[in-house]
Amino acid sequence: MTKADIINEISDKTGIDKADVQASVEAFFTTIKTNMANGRNVYVRGFGSFVNKKRAKKIARNISKNTAIVIEEHYVPSFRPSKFFIEKIKRSRKIN
Numbered sequence: 384m385t386k387a388d389i390i391n392e393i394s395d396k397t398g399i400d401k402a403d404v405q406a407s408v409e410a411f412f413t414t415i416k417t418n419m420a421n422g423r424n425v426y427v428r429g430f431g432s433f434v435n436k437k438r439a440k441k442i443a444r445n446i447s448k449n450t451a452i453v454i455e456e457h458y459v460p461s462f463r464p465s466k467f468f469i470e471k472i473k474r475s476r477k478i479n
Contacts, residue, residue: 419460429465434460438457440453
């Protein structure tokens with residue numbers, strides 16, 4: 384499912400104009416990205432948490448040049464689903 388599919392489905396279910404739904408969905412994702420970029424986690428009850436995970440400093444290898452590369456510690460975005468969300472997916476029908 385794409386973002387356009389989500390916008391269409393919300394518009395069909397609520398009767399709200401697609402342009403208004405698109406603006407809301409875009410604002411939602413922009414707010415999440417902005418807050419996470421500023422080091423704040425985002426918690427949506429019943430859905431899950433968008434959190435920044437810290438990756439430790441490590442040494443990697445460039446196989447083609449046979450050299451070591453230092454990858455500094457950094458943060459990566461991560462999503463942790465809520466227990467309610469996990470249970471709902473577990474009870475859903477199987478998808479190939």
